[in-house]
Amino acid sequence: MRLTTSDRIRRGAAVGAGITLLVWGVMLLGAFTSARLSLNNIYFLPQDTSDTVVIVAIDNASLAAYGRSPVQWSRQVYAELIARLNAGGARVVALDVLFAEPTEDDSQLAEAIRAARFNTDGPRTRVVMPLDGVRPLPDQDTQPPALHYAQVLSPVPPLAEVADQLAYIDTVVDVDGIVRRAPSFVQETDGDMRLGFSLAAYLTYNGIPAAAAPSLLQAEDGVLRITPDLTPDRVLYIDANGLWQQRYFGAGSQTFTIVSLLDVVAGDIEPSQFEDKIVLVGLIDATGLVDRYNAPLALSGRSMAGVEIHANAIETLIQQNPLRDIPWALEALLVALLAIGSSTLYAHLRWYWMLGAALGLGLVYSIAAFVLFDTQNIILNLLYAWLALGLSALVMLGVNMTLERIQRERAEFLLRSVQDAARQRLSLDNMLPHLADDIMRVVPVQGGHIRLNDASIDDYAWGTPPGPPPRRDALPQTGTLYPYADGVTISLQAQGHSLGSVNLRPQRDINRRQHRMLHAIIAGAVPHLENAQLYAHTQQQNRLLQGILMGAPSGIIVLDEWQRIININSSVDYELDLNSAAYIQRPIEALLADLALEDAQRTRILGAFQTDTVFREELRHNDGVFYLDAVRLADIRHWVVVISNVTSLAQLNALKTHMIRMASHDLKNPLGSIMGFAELLQDESFSPEGRRFLTSIGNSAEHMLDIVTGILDVEQLSSSKFEPLPVSLSDLLKEITETYRVQAEQRGQHLDLDCRPNLPSANGDKRMLHQAFSNLVGNALKYTPDGGHIQVRLSQPDEMLHVAIQDNGYGIPKAAQERLFTQFYRVRTEQTMHIRGTGLGLSLVKSVVDQHQGRIWVESDDGQGSIFFVALPVFLHHSD
Numbered sequence: 086m087r088l089t090t091s092d093r094i095r096r097g098a099a100v101g102a103g104i105t106l107l108v109w110g111v112m113l114l115g116a117f118t119s120a121r122l123s124l125n126n127i128y129f130l131p132q133d134t135s136d137t138v139v140i141v142a143i144d145n146a147s148l149a150a151y152g153r154s155p156v157q158w159s160r161q162v163y164a165e166l167i168a169r170l171n172a173g174g175a176r177v178v179a180l181d182v183l184f185a186e187p188t189e190d191d192s193q194l195a196e197a198i199r200a201a202r203f204n205t206d207g208p209r210t211r212v213v214m215p216l217d218g219v220r221p222l223p224d225q226d227t228q229p230p231a232l233h234y235a236q237v238l239s240p241v242p243p244l245a246e247v248a249d250q251l252a253y254i255d256t257v258v259d260v261d262g263i264v265r266r267a268p269s270f271v272q273e274t275d276g277d278m279r280l281g282f283s284l285a286a287y288l289t290y291n292g293i294p295a296a297a298a299p300s301l302l303q304a305e306d307g308v309l310r311i312t313p314d315l316t317p318d319r320v321l322y323i324d325a326n327g328l329w330q331q332r333y334f335g336a337g338s339q340t341f342t343i344v345s346l347l348d349v350v351a352g353d354i355e356p357s358q359f360e361d362k363i364v365l366v367g368l369i370d371a372t373g374l375v376d377r378y379n380a381p382l383a384l385s386g387r388s389m390a391g392v393e394i395h396a397n398a399i400e401t402l403i404q405q406n407p408l409r410d411i412p413w414a415l416e417a418l419l420v421a422l423l424a425i426g427s428s429t430l431y432a433h434l435r436w437y438w439m440l441g442a443a444l445g446l447g448l449v450y451s452i453a454a455f456v457l458f459d460t461q462n463i464i465l466n467l468l469y470a471w472l473a474l475g476l477s478a479l480v481m482l483g484v485n486m487t488l489e490r491i492q493r494e495r496a497e498f499l500l501r502s503v504q505d506a507a508r509q510r511l512s513l514d515n516m517l518p519h520l521a522d523d524i525m526r527v528v529p530v531q532g533g534h535i536r537l538n539d540a541s542i543d544d545y546a547w548g549t550p551p552g553p554p555p556r557r558d559a560l561p562q563t564g565t566l567y568p569y570a571d572g573v574t575i576s577l578q579a580q581g582h583s584l585g586s587v588n589l590r591p592q593r594d595i596n597r598r599q600h601r602m603l604h605a606i607i608a609g610a611v612p613h614l615e616n617a618q619l620y621a622h623t624q625q626q627n628r629l630l631q632g633i634l635m636g637a638p639s640g641i642i643v644l645d646e647w648q649r650i651i652n653i654n655s656s657v658d659y660e661l662d663l664n665s666a667a668y669i670q671r672p673i674e675a676l677l678a679d680l681a682l683e684d685a686q687r688t689r690i691l692g693a694f695q696t697d698t699v700f701r702e703e704l705r706h707n708d709g710v711f712y713l714d715a716v717r718l719a720d721i722r723h724w725v726v727v728i729s730n731v732t733s734l735a736q737l738n739a740l741k742t743h744m745i746r747m748a749s750h751d752l753k754n755p756l757g758s759i760m761g762f763a764e765l766l767q768d769e770s771f772s773p774e775g776r777r778f779l780t781s782i783g784n785s786a787e788h789m790l791d792i793v794t795g796i797l798d799v800e801q802l803s804s805s806k807f808e809p810l811p812v813s814l815s816d817l818l819k820e821i822t823e824t825y826r827v828q829a830e831q832r833g834q835h836l837d838l839d840c841r842p843n844l845p846s847a848n849g850d851k852r853m854l855h856q857a858f859s860n861l862v863g864n865a866l867k868y869t870p871d872g873g874h875i876q877v878r879l880s881q882p883d884e885m886l887h888v889a890i891q892d893n894g895y896g897i898p899k900a901a902q903e904r905l906f907t908q909f910y911r912v913r914t915e916q917t918m919h920i921r922g923t924g925l926g927l928s929l930v931k932s933v934v935d936q937h938q939g940r941i942w943v944e945s946d947d948g949q950g951s952i953f954f955v956a957l958p959v960f961l962h963h964s965d
């Protein structure tokens with residue numbers, strides 16, 4: 086069974102639909118989230134930054150100088166830092182350090198911040214300070230978008246008062262342990278709205294005071310619009326918790342300018358480095374203290390300090406490319422397209438192409454997703470796509486392998502059946518049980534009945550077969566199952582005619598697969614059955630022929646086209662006293678050699694096998710006389726030779742001939758005497774009545790003498806052998822017509838002879854031919870009334886010489902023509918009744934013509950005159 090294209094498409098689409106549902110399930114249940122998120126990390130590649138963010142690192146050197154805990158450092162250090170950064174012209178300083186514990190120097194730091202903020206002599210620097218929420222727990226009652234904290238740590242009051250912004254520094258870790266999202270804003274319990282740290286730094290950098298920020302933000306439907314007057318619209322895509330997705334441009338040290346806090350405070354850094362920058366102050370490279378997180382593009386073990394993550398988030402806002410997820414409906418649609426499309430494609434491919442196609446499609450899809458990420462900031466979940474493509478490939482692979490296995494099993498099964506059938510050498514006795522076996526291997530049945538239409542061949546039944554199925558008029562196709570009362574029937578169709586049917590009593594319903602197999606088995610068996618049936622018939626025919634051959638009372642020999650004996654019956658043994666078996670497969674020549682034949686006869690017989698298609702020879706062997714009749718069967722060029730023992734007939738014939746000769750010969754003399762004396766008495770003085778009697782005696786004696794002469798002539802001619810010589814037919818016919826001319830003239834008849842000139846001689850015996858043609862001309866005169874017309878013509882229209890003797894006399898009725906040439910047959914019509922004859926003349930003519938290998942025929946009808954035709958072979962000069 087070969088799959089059509091539409092089969093493949095259907096199968097591919099079905100598998101694709103299944104995979105689609107599966108992947109949708111995964112999407113809906115949020116299964117494999119961490120794998121999904123991790124896969125998307127490949128989107129992040131190091132990128133150039135705007136060089137707006139400078140990180141002042143609280144590093145090991147700084148810790149060594151000012152103490153192990155930056156929280157407990159003298160606030161004077163920070164005051165000094167703010168002053169330095171302000172002097173350098175930093176636009177924003179964002180401190181990623183919590184100042185929740187009050188210290189003695191808080192007022193000095195507050196003073197430094199105030200001085201920087203309200204600097205009248207030089208650049209102004211604004212300070213963003215962090216708030217830290219304890220665990221971001223989304224509250225069930227809170228409507229998004231908002232983050233809620235159980236507890237908030239904020240800077241001590243003097244500092245909080247002078248800071249330009251207080252913002253949340255929380256980093257939100259995804260289920261796979263990686264930080265991708267930053268808070269946009271947090272609705273605090275007292276109703277205030279606080280920004281996320283990076284957003285706060287960014288807005289401050291753009292000169293937006295804290296008090297104005299809430300009024301510039303509009304959050305709706307997952308989108309946070311920032312519409313400050315001074316900058317173009319900014320859009321952040323936020324989730325239910327107000328988190329937005331940031332980009333990563335690279336790890337801190339390689340992406341952002343990082344300077345040591347110690348160097349800044351010591352004045353070792355060129356102040357202009359901070360001009361118009363956002364300066365982030367936080368822990369980096371501080372052994373044992375830094376809060377580190379896993380993040381995309383992080384160096385060394387994929388971890389990053391919080392301050393680096395903020396730097397990446399701020400850069401994202403500056404570059405205007407925050408990320409967003411693709412809408413879920415679109416993603417679901419994509420999954421469906423990928424699964425169904427790829428499965429349909431896979432259905433047409435071999436397994437290795439299929440795997441190649443899956444990898445190729447995955448790659449193309451990933452590249453497209455990457456481009457989408459890079460240019461449109463849209464995140465496509467690679468996991469879903471890869472699942473759709475990969476699972477489709479796997480399932481199709483499985484389906485194809487299963488189908489291939491089933492097909493192979495089927496092919497093997499059929500092959501085995503064919504081999505078995507071939508081994509059984511076409512015998513129906515083996516084939517039917519074998520077919521039953523095959524059927525039972527495929528369909529469990531209680532019993533069955535293989536019914537053959539051919540009455541001469543036995544059916545085969547096994548188990549508990551069902552009853553006969555009802556008759557149907559239309560011829561169903563082989564393999565179509567028809568259920569009926571207690572079984573199902575399948576017709577055995579061979580080229581439009583029915584061989585019979587297989588009727589089964591199945592144990593349970595036959596399923597599609599079983600039906601297909603059954604169809605295949607039966608379709609496979611039908612030609613064998615047909616052959617076996619033919620074979621059985623041929624066998625029967627053969628046996629019949631063999632029986633006829635063996636039982637025939639005549640000897641029969643069958644020769645092949647090279648005259649080799651292929652069959653010979655026992656009658657040959659009996660008649661010819663031979664051991665016929667010894668001649669099988671030997672040429673007939675060998676058998677003839679063992680018969681006591683004359684050389685000339687043997688040569689003639691062998692020659693006849695080469696030239697003739699049918700011939701008869703008389704054989705004499707061991708005192709017996711036999712006819713050897715040979716016929717070549719035109720279509721197969723075999724010869725059938727029948728040998729009949731005619732010894733007793735020959736003896737009888739010889740006896741008859743002898744008797745007739747004797748009788749005829751002995752009758753001739755007394756008849757002669759009767760005729761002579763009857764004539765003598767005519768002179769005596771008899772009464773007229775007495776003389777009439779005498780005349781009648783004389784006539785009867787004459788008629789009897791005619792008959793006796795005729796009989797003797799026929800006997801003599803049929804038994805005489807002649808040496809063929811050239812005979813000029815024109816001379817012969819001239820002689821004959823001259824002889825008859827006187828008689829014709831007496832009766833006023835015209836007798837013409839018309840001979841074509843320069844004709845060859847005939848091959849024959851002059852005396853016999855003279856007798857034959859005399860008879861024909863004599864008849865023509867005899868059966869034509871006085872004054873009639875008789876014409877004799879000689880011509881050569883073909884390779885034979887033709888003589889036509891035509892008269893316009895009484896003619897011969899059609900019905901009589903058939904027997905005209907048999908002995909003693911006379912046509913009796915009113916006109917010819919009185920004409921004297923013996924009925925022997927034409928049989929004599931026929932016998933002469935036959936002996937000359939010629940032909941004789943007549944064209945005539947009652948009252949229409951007659952034409953007798955004789956065709957004779959031409960005398961051929963032998964070259965020797």
Ligand code: ADP
Nearest residue numbers: 864865868896911912922923924925926927951
């Ligand atoms: P017969 O001695 O009676 O002539 P044949 O054997 O010569 O015997 O002829 C057989 C029969 O054929 C004749 O009895 C005659 O009726 C018929 N027959 C032969 N030749 C002719 C002919 N030329 N015209 C009509 N009838 C003929």
